[in-house]
Amino acid sequence: MAAGRAAERGISVLLLEKMEKPLRKLRISGKGRGNITNSKPIEEFLQKIHPCSSFMRPAFSLFFNTHLVKFMNRIGVRTVEERGGRVFPASQRAWDVACALQGWAQRTGVETLCHARVTDVVRGKSGLFTVTFDQKGAKRTAQSAKLLLATGGLSYPATGSTGDGYTFAQKLGHSLTPLRPSLTPIEVAGFSRYGFDDVQMRNVKASAAADGKIIAEEFGELMLTTFGVCGPIILRMSRSIVDALRAQREVKLLLDWKPALSKQQLKNRLKRELQGSSIPNVGALLRKLMPAPLIPFFAEQAELQARAKVGKGSEAKIVDTLKSCALQVCGYRPFSEAIITAGGVSLGEVDESAMQSKLAPGLYFAGELLDLDGDTGGYNLQIAFSTGWLAGEAMARELRAES
Numbered sequence: 379m380a381a382g383r384a385a386e387r388g389i390s391v392l393l394l395e396k397m398e399k400p401l402r403k404l405r406i407s408g409k410g411r412g413n414i415t416n417s418k419p420i421e422e423f424l425q426k427i428h429p430c431s432s433f434m435r436p437a438f439s440l441f442f443n444t445h446l447v448k449f450m451n452r453i454g455v456r457t458v459e460e461r462g463g464r465v466f467p468a469s470q471r472a473w474d475v476a477c478a479l480q481g482w483a484q485r486t487g488v489e490t491l492c493h494a495r496v497t498d499v500v501r502g503k504s505g506l507f508t509v510t511f512d513q514k515g516a517k518r519t520a521q522s523a524k525l526l527l528a529t530g531g532l533s534y535p536a537t538g539s540t541g542d543g544y545t546f547a548q549k550l551g552h553s554l555t556p557l558r559p560s561l562t563p564i565e566v567a568g569f570s571r572y573g574f575d576d577v578q579m580r581n582v583k584a585s586a587a588a589d590g591k592i593i594a595e596e597f598g599e600l601m602l603t604t605f606g607v608c609g610p611i612i613l614r615m616s617r618s619i620v621d622a623l624r625a626q627r628e629v630k631l632l633l634d635w636k637p638a639l640s641k642q643q644l645k646n647r648l649k650r651e652l653q654g655s656s657i658p659n660v661g662a663l664l665r666k667l668m669p670a671p672l673i674p675f676f677a678e679q680a681e682l683q684a685r686a687k688v689g690k691g692s693e694a695k696i697v698d699t700l701k702s703c704a705l706q707v708c709g710y711r712p713f714s715e716a717i718i719t720a721g722g723v724s725l726g727e728v729d730e731s732a733m734q735s736k737l738a739p740g741l742y743f744a745g746e747l748l749d750l751d752g753d754t755g756g757y758n759l760q761i762a763f764s765t766g767w768l769a770g771e772a773m774a775r776e777l778r779a780e781s
């Protein structure tokens with residue numbers, strides 16, 4: 379986006395991409411459907427961005443969600459809006475977005491070199507940048523007056539983002555805030571013994587508590603898996619959970635499996651089930667309330683035997699566990715499974731009106747490399763597109779002013 383915008387403004391641009399083609403992560407985004415932005419109004423949108431959403435105001439005032447949709451239409455990508463304001467390409471193929479962006483960049487005159495892994499970046503006394511890159515085993519260099527680092531974060535390294543840009547940013551004088559996986563699945567103690575194979579549960583209310591204090595709450599869909607829990611509501615809470623675990627706090631996940639029903643309503647429901655048909659044991663009663671793979675786990679949580687007869691006190695235990703099931707969180711999944719990297723180039727060292735370094739003039743940043751991360755819902759790609767557009771625009775403006 380930055381390269382195309384700068385070239386569109388008449389600047390000569392060289393784009394170095396270490397993989398066989400650019401935009402690999404975009405191609406797999408949104409489960410291959412590419413949730414490219416969200417239609418939420420700006421104030422609501424900003425609430426989904428961490429840790430300092432106000433940094434994004436200048437970029438969004440230049441290029442926000444409506445601009446992105448118009449731009450996509452201009453380059454031949456029609457869009458559709460889905461539940462929660464999430465915007466996708468109408469073709470439902472993120473791949474089409476990537477191809478359209480690549481085609482546009484090419485038409486604007488961007489020279490793209492693939493298999494070109496940048497290995498070093500130096501800023502000379504003259505202010506010019508010398509970039510060393512390895513292309514299919516050959517060591518090459520390029521010089522430029524302006525340099526944009528848009529190397530992404532550390533998540534899903536197979537897409538090409540292996541964190542190289544952090545090293546270059548540090549070498550050029552920048553500091554980093556701690557890098558950690560975010561929008562990542564959560565590990566639960568002892569879960570492996572249940573052998574869950576992605577058991578999906580809808581309409582669950584989940585809260586995360588650190589040292590007894592609620593730090594995040596969500597309602598929606600989650601999945602129980604071999605190591606713990608994942609799915610939309612878990613990913614949304616993961617940022618707070620990861621930070622609490624890193625701060626050595628004790629984290630519990632509190633699940634209300636039936637948030638729409640009060641304890642009394644659940645008691646009545648169980649009574650009806652027990653009166654209506656012959657229920658041989660606790661497991662059979664639980665089967666009326668949940669998918670079969672959940673029963674051994676749930677019975678254990680409620681301190682009941684699935685094969686035992688429904689005895690005195692079983693109903694109360696089931697109701698209590700349905701309304702409040704506490705799981706001990708013991709970890710989180712690594713960068714390779716995280717949608718996003720939280721932390722990055724310190725925002726205080728970057729001028730948000732141009733995405734330019736305050737420490738090394740001529741150096742620019744865009745995207746996930748910065749200490750910015752959004753929730754799920756199209757926020758992260760919009761951050762990348764908006765910061766890229768602004769950086770491209772600003773680099774072109776500066777160069778024209780200097781020439």
Ligand SMILES: Cc1cc2nc3c(=O)[nH]c(=O)nc-3n(C[C@H](O)[C@H](O)[C@H](O)COP(=O)(O)OP(=O)(O)OC[C@H]3O[C@@H](n4cnc5c(N)ncnc54)[C@H](O)[C@@H]3O)c2cc1C
Binds near residue numbers: 401531541746
């Ligand atoms: C599975 C998955 C699904 C996602 N789905 C969505 C979604 O639906 N909506 C959403 O908003 N966000 C989504 N995201 C997040 C979003 O894709 C990223 O935040 C976004 O791609 C970041 O863009 P970027 O340009 O900063 O970095 P990247 O897209 O990671 O691009 C960085 C590029 O730099 C290249 N590079 C790195 N180092 C070097 C080097 N040394 N030399 C040359 N090139 C280098 C890489 O090869 C890569 O092409 C998803 C992420 C993942 C992992």
